[in-house]
Amino acid sequence: MSTTIELTDGGAPAAAGTPGTPGGGEIRCADLVRIFATDGVEVQALQGLTLTVEPGEIVAVVGASGSGKSTLLTILSGLDTPTGGSAVVAGTDLLTMGHTERVRYQRSTVGFVWQQTSRNLLPYLTASENVRLPLELAGTLPRRERARRVEALLELLEVGHVAGRRPGEMSGGEQQRTAIAVAVANNPRVLLADEPTGELDEATSVEVLEALRGVNRETGVTTLIVTHDPTVSEHVARTVQIRDGRTSTETLRRTEVDEHGAERHVAEEFAVVDRVGRLQLPQEFVHALDLRDRVRLALEPDHVGVWPAAPGQTAEPSPLVEPVETRTAENRTEEDR
Ligand SMILES: Nc1ncnc2c1ncn2[C@@H]1O[C@H](COP(=O)(O)OP(=O)(O)OP(=O)(O)O)[C@@H](O)[C@H]1O
Numbered sequence: 493m494s495t496t497i498e499l500t501d502g503g504a505p506a507a508a509g510t511p512g513t514p515g516g517g518e519i520r521c522a523d524l525v526r527i528f529a530t531d532g533v534e535v536q537a538l539q540g541l542t543l544t545v546e547p548g549e550i551v552a553v554v555g556a557s558g559s560g561k562s563t564l565l566t567i568l569s570g571l572d573t574p575t576g577g578s579a580v581v582a583g584t585d586l587l588t589m590g591h592t593e594r595v596r597y598q599r600s601t602v603g604f605v606w607q608q609t610s611r612n613l614l615p616y617l618t619a620s621e622n623v624r625l626p627l628e629l630a631g632t633l634p635r636r637e638r639a640r641r642v643e644a645l646l647e648l649l650e651v652g653h654v655a656g657r658r659p660g661e662m663s664g665g666e667q668q669r670t671a672i673a674v675a676v677a678n679n680p681r682v683l684l685a686d687e688p689t690g691e692l693d694e695a696t697s698v699e700v701l702e703a704l705r706g707v708n709r710e711t712g713v714t715t716l717i718v719t720h721d722p723t724v725s726e727h728v729a730r731t732v733q734i735r736d737g738r739t740s741t742e743t744l745r746r747t748e749v750d751e752h753g754a755e756r757h758v759a760e761e762f763a764v765v766d767r768v769g770r771l772q773l774p775q776e777f778v779h780a781l782d783l784r785d786r787v788r789l790a791l792e793p794d795h796v797g798v799w800p801a802a803p804g805q806t807a808e809p810s811p812l813v814e815p816v817e818t819r820t821a822e823n824r825t826e827e828d829r
């Protein structure tokens with residue numbers, strides 16, 4: 493795995509091909525904190541999360557259960573308020589918005605798709621009626637154009653054939669694709685999906701992820717999907733890993749064409765650095781060199797070196813001491829012994 497540090501803030505050069513411009517972004521979270529206090533016990537669900545998503549991008553946030561994915565999405569959807577940090581979506585500051593702004597934000601700026609198919613659609617309305625409902629609530633589209641828009645959305649999501657069916661008469665995949673049509677009915681700037689394939693089998697999950705990608709491509713809606721399923725990264729250009737309430741690494745996928753015209757998919761992993769320079773080392777790196785308590789750092793002209801503290805070293809490393817090679821049981825020299 494090649495790991496490159498991506499600087500998300502400040503004037504230092506970002507690694508080639510990394511997304512995000514300081515200050516830009518349709519979704520901008522910096523040092524986001526969410527603490528839940530229940531029965532006197534504090535849970536830090538988000539511990540200084542930093543994430544930028546550019547307009548029109550489709551990004552997947554992947555993490556284990558309890559890593560803070562739903563907490564992040566609930567905040568971005570305007571249903572919850574963070575404890576600290578900053579979150580700005582489509583120009584709306586989520587920490588300071590008032591009640592009226594919040595309602596407008598939820599109705600027209602963001603659209604959501606939840607994991608539970610039953611939470612996305614009203615069971616007593618047909619697919620057409622479900623998609624028509626947000627159009628009627630918003631009232632921005634003239635009445636005569638609504639039927640045409642409903643039809644176009646169902647076609648776009650390839651669920652035209654279930655237009656007259658209620659959710660109970662549709663498959664899980666058809667329900668989720670209809671739910672995406674509902675979510676983008678009023679042309680939101682941002683589409684949020686929390687485990688949209690959590691209740692689906694593998695083949696249907698692929699269909700739904702491709703449907704999200706299709707909508708993103710056709711409408712340009714900035715799309716954020718959170719899931720524990722790492723295979724989602726095959727469907728998006730950028731995957732952000734979340735660990736213990738913080739974004740840790742990012743995987744960027746791109747297609748290269750070689751001199752013979754053959755296409756090659758390249759995936760590169762980057763570590764995320766927040767505004768004050770904190771980064772998480774990938775767990776496999778930590779385990780491979782048994783890094784713990786403290787490490788030695790060295791600034792080189794074009795990279796930073798990280799070394800485990802030498803065996804038996806307990807005091808802070810002196811800045812005058814040159815960094816030593818990694819000392820593991822396998823490569824200790826006679827001198828070390
Ligand atoms: N309302 C709440 N009150 C107290 N703790 C909460 C609340 N919501 C979430 N948490 C805690 O915050 C942490 C993150 O939860 P979150 O639901 O965001 O995780 P997740 O990544 O979505 O997990 P999963 O993959 O299981 O859905 C967990 O430890 C969870 O128990």
Ligand SMILES: [Mg+2]
Pocket residue numbers: 561562563
């Ligand atoms: Mg969740």
